[in-house]
Amino acid sequence: MAYRPKNKKERTLHRLKIARGHLDKVIRMVEDGDYCIDVLHQSQAVQKAIKETDHLILENHLNTCVARSITNGRKSEAINEIMQVFKKS
Helix, strand or coil: CCCCCCCHHHHHHHHHHHHHHHHHHHHHHHHHCCCHHHHHHHHHHHHHHHHHHHHHHHHHHHHHHHHHHHHCCCHHHHHHHHHHHHHHC
16 A cells, blocks of 8 residues: 655655655666666656655645735735745746
8 A cells, every 4th residue: 555645744754755765866876887868867756856845845835824924914025935935946
């Protein structure tokens, strides 16, 4: 039976552990001198796992922190904070 994380925190940690596993594999592949294309495929798996983790974190932030900020009249601050994150990427 497949592992099913119970909540957002568990889902986030699960995705990060998957990314770590992929990264460990990339490191071993480079150390072993594996074929470059195979290394790239594994590297892309790391990036996808991180991107999925970012989406989970953002979704949770929007549903909790941002919603609370809007309720408390701090809509502009919440939007600016999110925009700063995306401007860095």
